[in-house]
Amino acid sequence: MLKKFDRDDLVNLWDLVKKRFNTTEPTDDKEKELWVELKRLFEPDNDDILWKLQKYMHGPLVWRIYDTCGVHHVSSIRGHYIFMLIEKEYPLTRGTLGLMMVARLLVEADSEMSREILKKIFSQANRPR
Template sequence: MMIIVSEQGMNVEALQTKYPIINWEIYTKGARKYWKIIRVGNYTEVYQFFNDMLKAFGREDLVKLWSLVKEKFTSTEPTKDKEREIWVELKIHHVSTKDGVDIYLLVERKYPLSRGVLTQMLVAKLLVEQDNEISRKLLRKIFMQVERPRR
């Protein structure tokens, strides 16, 4: 049996689509400076604070932004304050192992890591470009989870 429903009675919501990041730039409005994140289809977002940007990002976004920033600053030095800030912050939130395994640390998100992944992280000997609080927290979390008794 089929029922015909008029258009007015239908509630259609578009699926939210998150487009991949294709570029970034420094955006200035008055005296304030922002990071302008450009996505496919010319969708843009602006962020003044790095933590706000990370809260809106997923892993894929962080990986892509890191690759774009790294590509730009491997041949040049960051000159503007916002350029330096994104370079330093992304380096802090990206950790590599000797074997080339990349780990991206997202703010206020906890992803459960299996005992096997944690052990692999310890065996691979994490390399950190800077000794900082985030890297120490990551190492502390790894040790705590590995040492936790199995259920």
């Protein structure tokens, strides 16, 4: 789905979902999933369970970028997925950052965006804690 979205589509979808679920609770599983994933993407919260569950992410990981919408994501063979906006910094553990660097970023073509995300993840991984 992200391959077909551009950044404006993603922002518009977030606006629509926010508007819809500011007044009502999501009831359907797909509605809840969409709400949670978009909220994590646009408004990361350090107390979110996703960031605590990172310790259970093990290799091999797949790390992919969708440059049309400015999103990159990491997925594990156990079904863990983390979607992230290129420009935001997320509370990734050193373990996850290391696994991302080992996995290598999958891109369709070399771009400034892919080089920037690699630099950002590398510097985040090497930052003193």
